Structures are given as C-alpha cells and as structure tokens.
Amino acid sequence: MDLQQLLDDICAGAASHYGQGRVADYIPALASVAPAQFGIAIHTLEGDLYSSGQAQKRFSIQSISKAFSLTMAIHRHGDELWQRVGKEPSGTAFNSLVQLEFEKGIPRNPFINAGALVVADSLCSRLSAPVHAMLETVRLMAGTASITIDRKVADSEYEHRYRNAAMANLMKSFGNFENEVDRVLRAYFSYCALSMNCVELARAFSFLAADGRCPQSGRQWLTKRQTQQLNALLLTSGLYDAAGDFAYRVGMPGKSGVGGGIMAVVPGRFTVCVWAPELNEYGNSVVGLWALEELSKALDLSLF
C-alpha cells in the first residue's frame, strides 16, 4: 500500500470528525489553541518519513513527555524504580487522587500524573539540572536542536498546580518523595511544556520500535528488554482509563497528551504521531484516536 496516499486520505477524512471533543482548558495557556487542526507523521526504521496535514506544527506534548522521562529514569535507576511506582493500569483518570491514599503513596503506574511526578522526583535526585538534561535528551532523540520548552505553558500550569501539588504532598507524607515538592513540580511542568511536532515526536520515539536503539544515531537509549517492558506499560497504561479501548481499536503501545498528541509504536516497523487538539472525556485526542484506528485497520497493525 502507498503509505503517503494513506496518510493523505486519513488527513482528508479528519475534518469530518471535528467538533466531537473539546480543547483542554484546565491549563489556560492551552485553551487558546485552534481546535480544527490535524497532523500525522510516520518515521520508519529505515529512516523514511511520511507525513500529512500539520505535521510540522509544534504543539504542547504534555503527557507524551512521560514516556521520555520514564526512559531517562529507567536508564538511571533500573528496576529500583518499581519500588516507588507500580506497573498496573489505574482504571482512574490521569489526575485522580483517590487510589493514592489507599495504596500508601505508591502510584499505580508511571503515566498517571502521580506516577510521572515520582519519575520526575527520581530524576531530580540524580540530576543537578533535570530540565536541561531532558531538553538535551529529547533534542538528541529527535535529531533537532531547535526544540524548546514553552515557558508560558509551564508557568500557566505552575500557577494552577493545586491538584498535582496535592498528589506530590500526599506522596511526600507517605515517604515516597525525595525532593522539595516545588522543585519537582517545576521540572514536571517543564517536561509537559516541551513543544514539538508530529515529525519530531515520531523520530524521537523511533528507539521504541527498534529494541531501544535509535536507528539514525545508533545510540542505545534502553536495552532491548527495557524497551519491551516500556512498550508493555505504554500498551496497558499509556492512555489511562481508556487504555483498553485503545488496545481494542488500535492494538499498539501508545501515549497521549492533553495537547492533543498521541504517539504509537509498531515494534520492528515504525513510530507514528498524530495531533488534533480536541479531547474526549478521558483527555485523549478524538480525531487522533480515529486516525490511528484507521491506520491500524488499513495496515493490519494490531499486535494481536
């Protein structure tokens, strides 16, 4: 099948799915993003790039950054990390607090906000400049030195930090937080405020489709075994309490963000990133989900 034609067809079909969701507005700096936009990019292990729509337009990657921070944390802490954060789907919203008290400050998985805060805390413990380290890592992974953090978005989230601050403080009260809450929140919000486009994200995550090794630079970001484990966690928890629906409809490891992006991995073949800002009630891109389902159907990509 002609991959470029397929992406163009999906892009042409996207417009008929606009208007079914809402742009994230709990982060004021994101509320002004125009809703009717769509981009898609595929980066193959051979280094070929296919894209359509607004694939070069940067957006706030938000929770997609949790896959970057987890990669960095696994690299530094190995299996020790799993003493502080679980590997199970939560079945609750990404920003829910309820399980955290019952489960004594150990978040269910590294992709819900509480889990990502523990991951950020673990990076703050090992790095003197955790934000700089993330930026450098992501630039290397994407092969683009011009990637930046949108300070307006990061500051906007910090200003409205109360729910994430509550999680961090609760975890601190249970002894599962090593650094000052404010320092970790600043790092976490900066990670979420990375501004990237579909092409950059598809390329940056290509190591997840290639046993942990970037096919372009040859750099080994994770071992093969760690990569399998990270992909397993993305499949079971990458889309929060909609991970089951994503596995059913798309059948690949994936990670979404409230900026409207979703990246997904087809191990051994390629990584794909879609972007469309309107979200469903689970905080996942409505049109992005539709597009990935179409792609999966057309190319028979489900791992199952």
Ligand code: DON
């Ligand atoms: O902490 C937050 O709520 C946001 N910075 C990230 C949430 C997010 O992207 C959830 N994903 N769909």
